[in-house]
Amino acid sequence: MxxxxxxxxxxxxxxxxxxxxxxxxxxxxxxNPGPADREGAVQEVDIETILKTDAQGLSVPVRLPALPDNWVPNSGRRVTVDRQPSSVAGWVIDGKEFISLTQTDAATDRAVDAMDEKDDGIREETGEHVTPATASSTGKDVTWQIWTGDDARPLWVADTGDARLLLTGTAGDDQFATLADAVVKAQPL
Structure with missing residues (x-):
């Protein structure tokens, strides 16, 4: 044939x-030949529904921080931190910077190690930020340990007693402080 x-x-x-x-x-x-269009609108997700679902399905108390209008929630998912199911939410600020919040009941040192492994970087504790008791749902001061490294994004970590909160991203210190204070002020869902 x-x-x-x-x-x-x-x-x-x-x-x-x-x-x-x-x-x-x-x-x-x-x-779509040519370079990717990075100037489009941020894909917004219903972060309230995502975090409420996580709160129902996880053993860690999950908080929904009240954030400014220019913070667009663009991601929410469950991850494993040191073999503990955890919640991650992310926001894009002014269409430029990104910051994420991980809520877990893994031990603080293990959570930091897990983030180092994820980023392929090494961080050292370089400072702290304190959310005062008057602005905290815990009724006491919450100290955020600030970890930085040459090849890793900044990492802010706080232990509220019932949960470990981790912040990371490309945002600046002011945005980290805004999210840190907002999440500690929020009541667990």
């Missing part, structure tokens, strides 16, 4: 056309 290379090439071309047409009708693929 097929006697030479030309017949084989024609058969492959016909097969390729049929495949492109078949896949094209599904709408599950796209072709």
């Amino acid at each position: 097929f006697s030479n290379t030309r017949d084989l090439i024609i058969s492959l071309a016909v097969l390729a056309v049929v495949m492109v047409i078949s896949v094209g009708f599904t709408g599950l693929c796209s072709f």
